[in-house]
Amino acid sequence: MTTPLLHLDKITMQFGGLKAVSEVDYAIHKGELVGLIGPNGAGKTTVFNCITGVYTPTQGKVMFEGRQISGMKANRIACGGITRTFQNIRLFSRLTCLDNVAVAAHPHHKAGLASAILQTPAFEADEKALKAQAFEMLDVLGLADYADQPATSLAYGQQRRLEIARALAGKPRLLLLDEPAAGLNPQESEELMTLITGIRKRFELTILLIEHDMKVVMGICERIAVLDYGVKIAEGTPVEIRSNPKVIEAYLGEEMPA
Amino acid sequence: MKRFLPPILTIFALVALNVLLPRVMNPYYFQVLMLIGINVVLAVSLNLVNGFTGQFSIGHAGFMAVGAYASAMFTLKIGAPFAASLTGVPLPVAQGIALLMALVAGGLLAAGAGWLVGLPSLRLRGDYLAIVTLGFGEIIRVVILNVNAIGGARGLPGIPPYATFFWVFGVVAIVIGLARNLAHSTHGRALFAIRDDEIAAEALGVDTTKYKVLAFVLGAFFAGVAGGLFAHFLSYLNPSSFTFIKSIEVIAMVVLGGMGSISGSVMAAIVLTLLPEVLRSVKDFRMVIYALMLIVLMITRPQGLMGTRELDLGALFGRKKAKVVS
Numbered sequence: 162m163t164t165p166l167l168h169l170d171k172i173t174m175q176f177g178g179l180k181a182v183s184e185v186d187y188a189i190h191k192g193e194l195v196g197l198i199g200p201n202g203a204g205k206t207t208v209f210n211c212i213t214g215v216y217t218p219t220q221g222k223v224m225f226e227g228r229q230i231s232g233m234k235a236n237r238i239a240c241g242g243i244t245r246t247f248q249n250i251r252l253f254s255r256l257t258c259l260d261n262v263a264v265a266a267h268p269h270h271k272a273g274l275a276s277a278i279l280q281t282p283a284f285e286a287d288e289k290a291l292k293a294q295a296f297e298m299l300d301v302l303g304l305a306d307y308a309d310q311p312a313t314s315l316a317y318g319q320q321r322r323l324e325i326a327r328a329l330a331g332k333p334r335l336l337l338l339d340e341p342a343a344g345l346n347p348q349e350s351e352e353l354m355t356l357i358t359g360i361r362k363r364f365e366l367t368i369l370l371i372e373h374d375m376k377v378v379m380g381i382c383e384r385i386a387v388l389d390y391g392v393k394i395a396e397g398t399p400v401e402i403r404s405n406p407k408v409i410e411a412y413l414g415e416e417m418p419a
Numbered sequence: 420m421k422r423f424l425p426p427i428l429t430i431f432a433l434v435a436l437n438v439l440l441p442r443v444m445n446p447y448y449f450q451v452l453m454l455i456g457i458n459v460v461l462a463v464s465l466n467l468v469n470g471f472t473g474q475f476s477i478g479h480a481g482f483m484a485v486g487a488y489a490s491a492m493f494t495l496k497i498g499a500p501f502a503a504s505l506t507g508v509p510l511p512v513a514q515g516i517a518l519l520m521a522l523v524a525g526g527l528l529a530a531g532a533g534w535l536v537g538l539p540s541l542r543l544r545g546d547y548l549a550i551v552t553l554g555f556g557e558i559i560r561v562v563i564l565n566v567n568a569i570g571g572a573r574g575l576p577g578i579p580p581y582a583t584f585f586w587v588f589g590v591v592a593i594v595i596g597l598a599r600n601l602a603h604s605t606h607g608r609a610l611f612a613i614r615d616d617e618i619a620a621e622a623l624g625v626d627t628t629k630y631k632v633l634a635f636v637l638g639a640f641f642a643g644v645a646g647g648l649f650a651h652f653l654s655y656l657n658p659s660s661f662t663f664i665k666s667i668e669v670i671a672m673v674v675l676g677g678m679g680s681i682s683g684s685v686m687a688a689i690v691l692t693l694l695p696e697v698l699r700s701v702k703d704f705r706m707v708i709y710a711l712m713l714i715v716l717m718i719t720r721p722q723g724l725m726g727t728r729e730l731d732l733g734a735l736f737g738r739k740k741a742k743v744v745s
């Protein structure tokens with residue numbers, strides 16, 4: 162068996178008396194598009210925070226490409242190939258859309274501080290390349306027209322897409338999307354599904370997706386894990402998950418259409 | 420080589436004004452002009468920390484004091500004898516070299532202090548920096564008060580007045596150019612990202628600790644240089660020039676000008692240096708009116724004079740529209 166791209170090795174995240182994540186064991190392989198679902202407060206976002214270095218799991222470890230990343234600083238993990246979007250949109254509010262994305266491309270450009278301050282030709286060339294790359298990402302997400310607009314001037318759905326553009330500019334191998342369809346209307350969610358499968362193919366990404374919109378999750382994920390009270394209660398294909406009695410009881414409810 | 424043109428023109432203008440202004444200008448106005456220059460350096464350098472990076476430092480006067488005393492002692496012990504030993508070199512050049520060495524020494528010592536203060540407190544998120552810089556400013560002042568070798572409470576007189584118009588406004592040009600170029604680079608964007616959302620910046624690969632410390636150390640360096648200019652302009656230093664009130668004054672310039680706006684800081688430094696002078700005629704009410712005007716300005720324009728925008732000289736001449744830089 163090959164080493165998984167990402168392996169959550171029995172991770173637990175304890176906040177005081179609360180175990181937000183409890184001994185979650187989960188492996189994701191290169192190229193997969195997998196979902197993470199569960200009721201509110203189940204610990205999904207906390208799992209993302211443990212993967213991206215916002216928190217260090219109190220027990221267990223996170224392995225990425227065979228190396229331990231839990232305990233590393235968040236920016237090192239990002240540069241190492243894992244970027245994310247946020248459930249509560251966290252854009253750089255006073256920067257333009259292009260600059261929002263350019264920030265994420267920053268680790269891949271090594272023009273030094275001195276050359277930036279002296280504005281050497283080498284720096285100018287590097288800056289141009291960086292902006293071009295950021296613009297390309299905006300274009301992929303259909304936001305090229307808004308490059309010079311402040312990020313906060315975008316409509317809600319566009320802000321969600323800008324977050325994805327920004328995460329992509331970091332050239333990740335693993336992309337984490339935290340509820341990308343939240344607050345979108347049905348048509349926008351539909352477009353989002355096409356978009357996610359599109360970028361996955363184009364950038365050869367592995368994607369882990371948190372989502373409450375079952376149409377989106379069941380529609381695009383190949384595998385799904387279910388959390389409830391921090392515990393992984395099920396794992397399987399969309400068909401298996403939909404018919405799993407534990408999942409129905411904890412999360413999906415009775416009237417989930419077949 | 421188009422990019423060398425502005426610096427060369429600036430140097431020519433500075434040399435010409437350096438000769439002209441002290442001869443034609445009323446000495447009082449000239450002194451105010453020089454203090455404006457020094458305050459611009461202080462405001463723009465603090466803007467790197469408070470405006471660009473969104474960290475709250477309230478000890479800028481402390482770094483200014485370190486630079487002022489260090490550069491003054493450097494000149495008294497090393498620079499002045501060295502300048503005197505440079506026979507055959509024109510006097511302004513010899514003194515200029517001595518001043519430059521003193522400014523670099525003062526700036527470096529202030530930057531070193533900034534590094535020591537910044538590294539532990541900037542690792543953490545939140546308001547630690549405010550508390551630590553507040554303490555730092557007070558500690559520096561009390562230390563100066565009690566060290567007799569640098570004059571203690573009596574002050575330090577007899578510093579050679581090497582800081583001419585050329586040097587003060589040369590540093591003004593350098594600090595503005597540096598801040599501007601930084602703002603338009605990937606490093607500046609990293610600072611702005613930290614200001615707007617530190618967690619997101621970190622999740623996108625920005626080494627937030629490194630950049631916060633960098634901005635802070637750069638800010639401390641130029642505060643030190645401003646202190647050095649101050650020392651070599653007034654020829655006399657006193658610890659009472661570097662109280663908490665001075666730090667607040669510089670913060671007021673940054674906030675009034677607009678956090679993150681370089682041209683805003685420059686304008687606010689000019690306004691807030693002139694205001695107390697203009698108000699001298701109303702004597703006792705001077706500081707009351709000064710405070711009232713600050714309050715009114717902040718109520719009517721809470722984002723500061725410029726917000727995060729820049730004054731675009733090109734726009735004044737109809738070349739292109741003013742644009743948002745940050």
Ligand SMILES: Nc1ncnc2c1ncn2[C@@H]1O[C@H](COP(=O)(O)OP(=O)(O)OP(=O)(O)O)[C@@H](O)[C@H]1O
Binds near residue numbers: 179
């Ligand atoms: N920093 C923290 N300190 C204390 N408790 C926390 C912290 N972060 C999360 N929690 C708690 O952990 C639990 C899981 O939260 P989490 O945000 O991971 O849930 P979620 O599955 O993402 O929910 P939702 O679907 O509402 O986004 C919640 O009870 C939350 O209050």
Ligand SMILES: [Mg+2]
Binds near residue numbers: 205206207248
């Ligand atoms: Mg969540």
